[in-house]
Amino acid sequence: MLKIQKNISLAPLTTFKIGGLAKHFVEVSSENEILEALDFAKENNLEIFVLGGGSNILVSDDGFNGLVIRMLNTSCIIHNTSIECGSGVLLSQIVKESAKNGLSGLEWASGIPGTVGGAIRGNAGIPLGCMADNIECVKILESQKSKVKSQNYNLKIKTLKKEECKFGYRSSIFKENKDFIIISAVLKLEKGDQEEISKKIKELIENRLKVVHPNPKEPSSGSFFKNPKVDNLELIANFEKDTGQKAIDGKIPAGWLIDEVGLRGKKIGGAQVSEKHANFVVNIGNAKAQDIVMLSSLIKMKVRDELGVQLSEEIKYVGF
Numbered sequence: 001m002l003k004i005q006k007n008i009s010l011a012p013l014t015t016f017k018i019g020g021l022a023k024h025f026v027e028v029s030s031e032n033e034i035l036e037a038l039d040f041a042k043e044n045n046l047e048i049f050v051l052g053g054g055s056n057i058l059v060s061d062d063g064f065n066g067l068v069i070r071m072l073n074t075s076c077i078i079h080n081t082s083i084e085c086g087s088g089v090l091l092s093q094i095v096k097e098s099a100k101n102g103l104s105g106l107e108w109a110s111g112i113p114g115t116v117g118g119a120i121r122g123n124a125g126i127p128l129g130c131m132a133d134n135i136e137c138v139k140i141l142e143s144q145k146s147k148v149k150s151q152n153y154n155l156k157i158k159t160l161k162k163e164e165c166k167f168g169y170r171s172s173i174f175k176e177n178k179d180f181i182i183i184s185a186v187l188k189l190e191k192g193d194q195e196e197i198s199k200k201i202k203e204l205i206e207n208r209l210k211v212v213h214p215n216p217k218e219p220s221s222g223s224f225f226k227n228p229k230v231d232n233l234e235l236i237a238n239f240e241k242d243t244g245q246k247a248i249d250g251k252i253p254a255g256w257l258i259d260e261v262g263l264r265g266k267k268i269g270g271a272q273v274s275e276k277h278a279n280f281v282v283n284i285g286n287a288k289a290q291d292i293v294m295l296s297s298l299i300k301m302k303v304r305d306e307l308g309v310q311l312s313e314e315i316k317y318v319g320f
């Protein structure tokens with residue numbers, strides 16, 4: 001029997017450490033428990049929010065007035081060169097398991113927080129690789145509004161092949177369809193040298209801590225905005241001259257644009273544009289979600305007005 005709890009604080013379950021209460025909250029560790037949780041939501045006419053590692057969300061100060069389903073389905077089985085894992089497994093866990101078994105291909109994910117489910121939905125990645133590179137198939141639960149009046153919803157379990165997942169830059173079919181709950185996935189890897197894999201993982205984590213991640217005392221949700229595609233050739237030339245990097249596919253890092261408008265270090269309440277990486281908005285002490293929203297609005301406005309580029313959020317707003 002599932003334990004549905006009431007009025008659970010969501011802030012500690014997010015990397016931002018911000019947000020109000022979940023009116024209803026449940027942790028699920030199997031497909032059956034996910035189904036039970038959905039039954040509860042339907043019976044009580046509640047909106048649901050699927051929570052992974054909480055590393056790519058901003059929860060409203062008013063919390064979430066529905067049922068938060070926290071994915072703790074953490075099974076992880078290695079079959080020769082593939083890994084079959086529940087969506088609640090941490091990315092760090094599968095990186096560790098693959099290295100331990102001499103499997104290469106997931107090194108890019110080293111140091112990225114969150115679960116496999118969250119990473120699939122957002123096609124998490126770095127320039128070196130992304131979730132789509134490893135996906136063989138994804139098992140989902142789809143809840144559709146029923147045409148039969150006496151039944152509210154139809155639940156369908158489906159397995160999507162990689163081509164059906166419509167992966168793009170930080171996007172997927174799962175992001176477009178909020179009725180899709182990712183249950184598990186099969187990831188494909190290849191045999192590699194255990195020592196080399198571990199060395200690569202160590203290097204990537206060290207580099208992240210040195211150049212990307214803000215101070216651990218300044219919680220964040222990772223990159224706040226997606227890197228926009230820009231068609232202003234002068235801006236692209238400025239970026240390339242300034243950084244010595246290429247704007248691949250016309251994309252310019254959001255952090256560079258935020259720096260250009262002078263917002264590195266800008267504070268509103270407890271929210272600040274990170275001094276270390278301008279695309280990280282950080283919680284420098286008891287920030288309210290409202291502080292983050294105001295700071296992100298200022299960033300969007302200045303980048304749009306001064307550089308003519310529209311930024312869009314990589315993070316997901318919950319309960320707004």
Ligand SMILES: Cc1cc2nc3c(=O)[nH]c(=O)nc-3n(C[C@H](O)[C@H](O)[C@H](O)COP(=O)(O)OP(=O)(O)OC[C@H]3O[C@@H](n4cnc5c(N)ncnc54)[C@H](O)[C@@H]3O)c2cc1C
Nearest residue numbers: 052053054055056087113114115117118119124125182222
């Ligand atoms: C310090 C730091 C560094 C980061 N670096 C990177 C990086 O380099 N690259 C990168 O891409 N991201 C990065 N991120 C962002 C984040 O770690 C990833 O986006 C991660 O994949 C989110 O996974 P999650 O489990 O935490 O998702 P959550 O934050 O819990 O949820 C995000 C979204 O996914 C949905 N979701 C979660 N699980 C499921 C599921 N099973 N089925 C359906 N929907 C689901 C949620 O409903 C929500 O809409 C970073 C974050 C931090 C804090």
